[in-house]
Amino acid sequence: MFLILRSPMLSSDPCHCRNRVTISKKVFARKLCRDWSCTHHRTIPLAELRLFQPCRACVSFLCTNRGMLLMRTINDILAISAERKGGEAAVLESVELSADAATLAAIPDDRWLSQMTRSIFQAGFNWRVVDNMWLGFETAFHGFDIGRCAMMSDDWFDALCRDTAIVRYPQKIRSVQQNAVFIQEHSARHGGFGRMIAEWPASDYAALLELLKKEGNRLGGSTGQYFLRFMGVDGYILSRDVVARLIAEGVIDKPPTSKSAMRAVQAAMNEWQVQSGRSLKEISRILATSCG
Structure with missing residues (x-):
């Protein structure tokens, strides 16, 4: 692998820090000449940078940013x-x-739970089947009322597991209750679940996905990503x-x-x-x- 270093911190001038570090011989760097903005490069094994005794900050920058420095525009x-x-x-x-922040913030909590549930049931299943049954889902879960779903009783859960108007998947049915609690907690903290999403910076979208995975139920991986996409959130x-x-x-x-x-x-x-x-x-x- 070769890296194009775009920082004056990593120009061809040797680092004079005496903090020696161990660098993998398998990693290589394409190092800019003295004028770091110059487009002429020379290629050297990164291991040879030991000769310059690079400081830990330089090596850390190099190793943690090697993908970003290599990639195309x-x-x-x-x-x-x-x-x-x-x-x-x-x-x-x-x-x-994508929806703007005001639009996202105005979406009521029950619609966030509705789409969460839809995305969860569609995961690993025929999307069209879930779409065709969705009116039955809305009825069975009482419009995804947050308070009601968060307090789902065992009798209601058992009835849902027998309800032919929805996909009878007990673990996913239970996720509705758990995600209602998740939404309820963040809604109380931020003045609405939609407001929390609207205020989340796009530059830290990965952290939002991590939050869904960690605190939500069955919202990791592509399920959480598609859930946010369908709600109009700008994301990948x-x-x-x-x-x-x-x-x-x-x-x-x-x-x-x-x-x-x-x-x-x-x-x-x-x-x-x-x-x-x-x-x-x-x-x-x-x-x-x-x-x-």
Whole structure:
């Protein structure tokens, strides 16, 4: 792997710090010449940086940002997508506008629970079946009234497990109660669940996904991502094609499941947003169409 270092901190001038560190011989760096903005590079094994006795800060920066420093610009990736799909318009035509903060904040709590439940039941199941049965879900769960669902009795739960108007999946039925409590707690804390979502910074979207995974029930992985997308939140979907592009760009080396991998994904998304001013939805679409 080769890295293009874009920081004057890591120019060709040797670091004079005497804090020796151990650097993997398998990692390489493409190091800029004395004028760090110059486009002429020379390639050296990163292990040779031991000769310069680099400080820990320099090595930490290098090792934690190697994916972001290697990756193409979003415009370069868009060019790949456009060539595959027949132009930029074809790549981005299906991207819907995200809801603004005021709109998200105004969405009542029961609608957040409704979409959470819909996304959970659709996960690993035929989406069309769930869509066709959705009126039955709304009736069975009393319009997803937060207080009522949070206090679901055992008798109501047993009745739901026998209700042919919904998909009878006990674990997912129980998740409605648990997610009602989750929404209820954050709604009380923020003056509405929608307000919390609306105020969440896009630059830390990965942390929002982590919150859904940790405090919600059955909202990890793509389920939480699709839930937010369907509610109009600007975000990315880590589909197979998006992950393939992130791997190709050196951001990650396998599907991201750890917090550190998700931080790397978020850093790359933030960089691409700074470069282009595009939404996370647009960036997600560009990445996906460059591979699939």
